[in-house]
Amino acid sequence: MTRSEWYQYLKERGICVLCVKEDAVKGKIMCANCLDKNNLSSQKYFEKIKSNDPKRYAEILANRSVQQCERRKQRVAQGVCTLCGKRPAKSGRKSCELCLYKERIRRRANYIEHGQDPLPRHERPAYGLCYICLEPVKNGYRLCEKCYTKRVRNMPTSSTKNHIWRKANQIIGVRNEQPYEFAKVR
Numbered sequence: 241m242t243r244s245e246w247y248q249y250l251k252e253r254g255i256c257v258l259c260v261k262e263d264a265v266k267g268k269i270m271c272a273n274c275l276d277k278n279n280l281s282s283q284k285y286f287e288k289i290k291s292n293d294p295k296r297y298a299e300i301l302a303n304r305s306v307q308q309c310e311r312r313k314q315r316v317a318q319g320v321c322t323l324c325g326k327r328p329a330k331s332g333r334k335s336c337e338l339c340l341y342k343e344r345i346r347r348r349a350n351y352i353e354h355g356q357d358p359l360p361r362h363e364r365p366a367y368g369l370c371y372i373c374l375e376p377v378k379n380g381y382r383l384c385e386k387c388y389t390k391r392v393r394n395m396p397t398s399s400t401k402n403h404i405w406r407k408a409n410q411i412i413g414v415r416n417e418q419p420y421e422f423a424k425v426r
Contacts, residue, residue: 241249250257256264258278262271270278290297312334315322320336321329323343327336335343356374364371365382375384383391 247257250260251264251269254264256262256271256274257269258274259271262273264270265272265275268275286297286300289300311325312322315325316329316334319329321327321339322334323339324336327338329335330337330340333340359367359369359374361371364374365377368377369375370377370384370387371382372387373384375386377383378385378388381388
């Protein structure tokens with residue numbers, strides 16, 4: 241039996257391909273102990289490269305990001321989840337339902353870990369919080385004073401200045417709110 245045949249034999253039966261002693265973790269090819277050892281080994285390797293040869297480390301990271309970008313584009317073209325590559329993507333999304341659910345849980349845990357409130361945006365004004373930054377809202381608004389002033393400052397000065405109906409009117413001859421002046425037909 242060749243090495244690759246032996247590897248496939250163990251993989252098919254769910255046995256760890258490194259230690260050949262324990263069952264592999266579901267969806268993986270190694271047991272939990274071997275996965276931990278492998279992760280530690282990889283971390284040490286990359287820390288060693290990062291400290292000894294920063295140029296090589298930057299090259300490795302650049303190659304990795306290029307590979308990830310290509311893999312993502314390929315999965316989008318195939319219509320499968322860009323994260324796991326196993327299940328079809330949810331309609332209108334690039335990830336499957338399971339990966340979206342896992343990502344939501346991970347983000348909520350990250351919010352809690354960093355002392356942020358995981359309250360959904362649409363519920364924040366009901367609790368008197370700005371739906372953008374979680375600060376107390378301005379009286380009668382859904383935004384705090386800081387976010388409100390920022391939004392007002394970024395609004396266009398005249399919303400009717402470039403309105404599509406105004407442009408359409410100019411095409412047929414209306415100028416500066418004057419009554420219709422149609423062009424003479426010969």
